[in-house]
Amino acid sequence: MNTIEYIKGDATAPLGEGVKIIVHICNDIGGWGKGFVLAVSKKWTKPESAYREWYRNRGNNDFDLGAIQLVQVSKDIFVGNMIAQKGIKAKNKEIPIRYEAVKECLVKISSEATKLGASIHMPRIGCGLAGGKWEDIEPIITDTLLEKNIKVYVYDFE
Numbered sequence: 001m002n003t004i005e006y007i008k009g010d011a012t013a014p015l016g017e018g019v020k021i022i023v024h025i026c027n028d029i030g031g032w033g034k035g036f037v038l039a040v041s042k043k044w045t046k047p048e049s050a051y052r053e054w055y056r057n058r059g060n061n062d063f064d065l066g067a068i069q070l071v072q073v074s075k076d077i078f079v080g081n082m083i084a085q086k087g088i089k090a091k092n093k094e095i096p097i098r099y100e101a102v103k104e105c106l107v108k109i110s111s112e113a114t115k116l117g118a119s120i121h122m123p124r125i126g127c128g129l130a131g132g133k134w135e136d137i138e139p140i141i142t143d144t145l146l147e148k149n150i151k152v153y154v155y156d157f158e
Contacts, residue, residue: 004141004152011036011155012043014077014121021070021113023080023106023122025130027088027096028065030055034088035129040079047071047079054081066104070112078118080109085130095131102126102137106144119151 007015014020024036032041032048041048050071054063069081082105085096102125113120126132145152 002146002149002151004138004146004154007153007155008158009155010039010157011121011123011153012039014119015153016119016151019076019078019116019118021078021080021109021116021118021120023082023109023120023125025084025097025102025125026051026081027085027130028063028083029087030058031088036123044073044079046073047081051081065098065101066108068105068108068112078112078116080105080112082106082109082125084126088129090131097126097130097132099126099132099136099140102132103140103144106140110145110148110150113145113150114148119153120145121153121155123155123157 011022014022032051050069054069065083067083071079073079084098084101084105086098087096124134126137127134141152
């Protein structure tokens with residue numbers, strides 16, 4: 001089984017050959033403007049516009065916790081918008097991250113990565129604004145991606 005490869009660098013500039021999917025956590029209220037998404041939007045406009053359109057039309061699509069949206073930004077790079085954050089602020093001491101939704105999203109991402117023969121690239125998802133803990137996220141990555149023999153790279157920005 002693969003292990004997570006930790007890299008010091010920028011997840012929006014994924015290393016390696018072949019098809020790459022950059023995944024990140026999005027909220028379920030249509031907000032895009034803080035955290036890792038700023039780096040994504042600085043590099044590409046399509047992921048944000050696709051997410052906003054997805055949210056606008058949520059009555060007619062699958063926009064909800066656990067849903068993913070794959071947006072192709074170059075010949076071999078996709079951005080995976082994953083809805084796994086309830087709102088944007090902690091309420092009643094409950095953090096926004098929803099670990100079950102992270103798992104559901106990564107199961108779907110693993111299926112897409114397998115079809116594309118892609119590796120997965122990410123910051124430490126769910127651990128910034130969403131309030132999650134890496135020691136809770138890492139086993140989900142193991143169970144959903146590494147178990148499927150998908151290469152996973154986690155970037156710590158320098």
